[in-house]
Amino acid sequence: MYVITMNEVWKTYPNGVMAINGIDIHIDKGEFVYVVGPSGAGKSTFIKLMYREEKPTRGTITIDTEQLADLKERHIPRLRRKIGVVFQDFKLLPSLSVYENVAFALEVIEESSANIKRRVMQVLDIVRLKNKARFLPHELSGGEQQRVAIARAIVNNPSVLIADEPTGNLDPETSWEIMRILEEINDRGTTIVMATHNKEIVNTIRKRVIAIEGGRVARDEVKGDYGYER
Amino acid sequence: MKGRTFVRHLKEGAKNIGRNGWMTFASVSAVTIMLFVVGAFLLLIMNMNAFADSLEDDVELRVFIELTADEEQQDELETEIAGLSQVDTVEFVPREEGLENLIVSFGDQGQVLEALREENPLNDVFVVQAEDPQQTQVLADEIQTLENVDDVEYGADIVDQLFSVTNILRYAGIAVIAGLMFTAMFLIANTIKITIIARKREIQIMKLVGATNGFIRWPFFVEGLLLGLLGAVIPVSALSYGYVRLVDLVEGTPELGFLTMLPANPLTLQMAALLLGIGAFIGIWGSMMSVRKFLKV
Numbered sequence: 001m002y003v004i005t006m007n008e009v010w011k012t013y014p015n016g017v018m019a020i021n022g023i024d025i026h027i028d029k030g031e032f033v034y035v036v037g038p039s040g041a042g043k044s045t046f047i048k049l050m051y052r053e054e055k056p057t058r059g060t061i062t063i064d065t066e067q068l069a070d071l072k073e074r075h076i077p078r079l080r081r082k083i084g085v086v087f088q089d090f091k092l093l094p095s096l097s098v099y100e101n102v103a104f105a106l107e108v109i110e111e112s113s114a115n116i117k118r119r120v121m122q123v124l125d126i127v128r129l130k131n132k133a134r135f136l137p138h139e140l141s142g143g144e145q146q147r148v149a150i151a152r153a154i155v156n157n158p159s160v161l162i163a164d165e166p167t168g169n170l171d172p173e174t175s176w177e178i179m180r181i182l183e184e185i186n187d188r189g190t191t192i193v194m195a196t197h198n199k200e201i202v203n204t205i206r207k208r209v210i211a212i213e214g215g216r217v218a219r220d221e222v223k224g225d226y227g228y229e230r
Numbered sequence: 231m232k233g234r235t236f237v238r239h240l241k242e243g244a245k246n247i248g249r250n251g252w253m254t255f256a257s258v259s260a261v262t263i264m265l266f267v268v269g270a271f272l273l274l275i276m277n278m279n280a281f282a283d284s285l286e287d288d289v290e291l292r293v294f295i296e297l298t299a300d301e302e303q304q305d306e307l308e309t310e311i312a313g314l315s316q317v318d319t320v321e322f323v324p325r326e327e328g329l330e331n332l333i334v335s336f337g338d339q340g341q342v343l344e345a346l347r348e349e350n351p352l353n354d355v356f357v358v359q360a361e362d363p364q365q366t367q368v369l370a371d372e373i374q375t376l377e378n379v380d381d382v383e384y385g386a387d388i389v390d391q392l393f394s395v396t397n398i399l400r401y402a403g404i405a406v407i408a409g410l411m412f413t414a415m416f417l418i419a420n421t422i423k424i425t426i427i428a429r430k431r432e433i434q435i436m437k438l439v440g441a442t443n444g445f446i447r448w449p450f451f452v453e454g455l456l457l458g459l460l461g462a463v464i465p466v467s468a469l470s471y472g473y474v475r476l477v478d479l480v481e482g483t484p485e486l487g488f489l490t491m492l493p494a495n496p497l498t499l500q501m502a503a504l505l506l507g508i509g510a511f512i513g514i515w516g517s518m519m520s521v522r523k524f525l526k527v
Contacts, residue, residue, distance in 0.1 A: 051438070080440035091435050095249045105439045110232050152439065 002062075003029045003159055003191050004050065009059035011045055011215075019045035020056070021215035027193065029159070032186045034202050035195040036226055037212040046212055047164045047195050051085050052076055064159050081109055083160045084153025084190075088168035090145045092137040092152075098124070099133040102152045109156060123151040127181055143174030147181065154185055161185060163194040167201065179205060202226040231444075239445075243452025247460075253425035254457065260421040261461020261512065264414030265505045269469045271410060272501055275403035280492050282396035286363035289389050291370055294353040294380040303378050304354065310376055311358060316369045318361040325352040353380055364393055415512050422454065422516035426524075433524040443525045450521045451514060458513025462506045469505075470498040 004027035011020035019042045027033055037043045048054040049061060052068050061068040066079045092101050099120055106116045124130045127147035137145055146166060153161055163182065167175035179201055186192045196202060202209060202225065209224030210217060219227065247254050293311065295304055304322075312320050323331075329350055333340040360369045366389060370382045436446050474494045480486045 074442070077437075077440045077442045077445075080438060085438055091431075091438065093432055093435055095432075104436070104441075107235075107238060108436075108439060108441045108445055110235050113234065 001029055002026045003031075003064060004193070005060075005062040006049075007060045009049065009056045009061060011042075011049060011054060012057045019215055020049070023059075023212075023215075023217055025210065025217065025220075027191060029191055030186070030189050032183070032192045032207040033194070034207055034209045034224075034226075035193060035212060036197070036202060036209055036228065037218070038228065039197075041213045042215040043195050043212050044164070045215075047162060047193070050160075050162050050193065051083055052079055077108075081156060082158055083162055084150075084156075084158040086146070086149050086153050086161065086163040086166045088165040090137070090142075090149045090169075092145055092148055094137055096136075097133065098129060098135050098137070098140070098148050101137070101148055102155050105152050105155050111156075119155055120151075123155045126154070126184065127151045141174070142170050143177055146170060146174075146178055150178070150181060150185070154190065158190065160191045160193065163192065163196075165195055165197065167196065167198050172200070175201065199226040199228065235445075236448075239448035240452055242449035244456060246449060246453045247456055250425060250429075253428060254460075257421045257425055257457045257513075257516075258461045260417055261414075261458055261509055262464050264410070264417060265462050265509055266465040266469070268407065268410050268414060268508065269465045269501055269505050271403075271407055272504065273469060273473055273497070275407060276497060277492055278399050278403060281490065282399055284490055285392060286396060287359075289360075289363045289366050289384065289392070291358040291360070291366060291373065292383045293356040293358055293373055294383070295355065296378045296380045297353060299354075299378040307376060307378050308356060311356060311373060314369065314372060316360050316362065316365050316372075318359045321357045323355045323357055325350050325354050328352045328355055411508065414508075415515070419512065419516035419519060422457065422513070423520040426450070426517060426520040430524050433521065437525070446525065447518070447521055450517045454513035454515070454517030455510050456513070457517070458509035458511065459506060460509075461513070462509035466502045466505050470494075470502060473498055473501075 004025065006023050006025040009020055009023045010018075012018045021042075023046070035043055035046060045054060049056055049068070050063060052071060056069050059069065063079065064082045066075075066082065068079070071079060093104065096104065102120045102123060103116050106119060111119070121130065121133075124133055127150055129144060129147055129151065132140065132144065137148065140148070146169075150161075150166075161182075166182070167178055170178065175198060182192055182194065183205065206223040206225075208222050209219065209226070211219035211224075211227060293307075295307065299307070308320055308322065311317060329343070329346060329352055332352075333343050336343060358369070358373065360366045366384050370384050373379060374382050433446055477491050477494050480489050480491050
């Protein structure tokens with residue numbers, strides 16, 4: 001049972017840039033996949049297509065049970081609730097505390113406050129930030145902020161976690177810590193798709209590697225390596 | 231939407247007021263200043279209007295009855311005048327009373343006229359008031375054609391001028407208020423827009439975690455409403471207080487006796503309702519217009 005399927009997907013931007021040129025991908029439930037490739041090769045667009053920030057020009061994309069190509073504007077929130085997204089720049093709400101940032105993803109689906117409290121404390125425990133629940137984002141280190149973002153992404157038990165360069169802004173030490181947490185989440189059954197430039201991580205924690213070059217899948221290896229100089 | 235979500239939106243909207251301290255201050259100040267000006271003009275124009283109305287109400291027709299008319303014919307004429315559609319009141323002033331008034335109005339020189347008491351040269355008069363003072367001239371022409379009417383007089387020149395002045399005042403007043411409100415709307419909407427643009431990123435993040443447009447919009451709706459109402463508080467209280475004091479002052483100063491001001495009681499309440507309404511509307515409109523732009527992510 002595939003949780004992510006892409007069929008002959010093409011994406012051409014209105015300005016004429018051909019970012020994705022015919023991609024077929026199947027990702028199983030519970031997989032951990034690295035997406036690698038040089039800058040400007042279409043990696044970013046590939047990730048954006050998955051959480052429907054961008055719409056494919058041609059082809060079909062299925063995430064969980066959602067058909068993304070013909071997903072109506074007003075149903076995008078439904079998709080976003082089934083997936084968690086983590087970004088390089090964390091994208092936390094600066095005026096909300098750690099607790100409130102994570103709780104926000106549950107308030108959106110009108111969860112009861114008792115459930116919100118229980119779930120938020122659970123995920124803050126997973127990312128080991130229970131003791132900083134009342135802090136504001138700017139009072140935390142980069143690694144801690146990324147852990148908050150991860151907690152927010154997994155708080156409503158998504159089947160897929162999409163991470164766009166989650167360690168891009170972090171020092172090596174902190175990056176490993178983030179990876180440990182992502183692996184832990186993956187062990188609980190969440191599918192993870194992670195775009196990255198971090199050669200060491202890809203070559204050390206061996207997982208499936210999809211390399212994208214020129215908008216096409218150049219390589220797709222189970223337990224692959226990074227394959228680029230940097 | 232569940233009840234607790236609604237409560238959340240209310241709370242969130244109220245919290246945003248505090249969280250965005252300076253932006254709130256800027257928006258509320260803009261609302262305050264504009265509503266202050268609008269409110270002050272409103273009070274001024276309402277009073278000018280009332281003053282014009284009272285001047286107009288003083289306009290009356292004097293219908294001079296033919297000297298030859300007997301009592302029966304006079305009664306007949308009175309019924310006829312009273313029966314005209316535009317007539318509000320008809321009052322009979324016998325020639326003796328007319329002369330008396332004349333003598334009194336001449337004061338010391340009135341003595342000269344005393345001699346006339348023997349051979350009163352004046353006509354009996356009907357004093358007529360039109361329902362709509364602006365229709366006085368039409369009414370005068372109509373009465374002129376009736377039988378046993380010697381002449382109709384209403385100070386045509388002065389009255390016509392008065393009406394043109396009061397009409398200009400009225401329309402100018404409405405134009406000024408409308409213009410001010412229009413300017414106010416744009417100024418305030420712009421200020422609110424700036425405060426929301428500053429939160430563009432915030433809105434995008436909300437969308438990324440799966441918030442629906444409605445979910446994002448509600449707190450902004452509440453915030454806009456509160457901004458508008460907050461902005462109305464100072465102008466409403468300051469202008470109400472000021473107006474009450476002004477009315478007291480005018481009424482306590484005999485030299486200003488010719489100025490009749492509208493009573494503070496209904497007027498300040500009406501103004502308060504209007505300013506609160508405008509404030510709320512502008513606040514909501516401004517924030518809805520601005521948030522709309524960022525919802526397409």
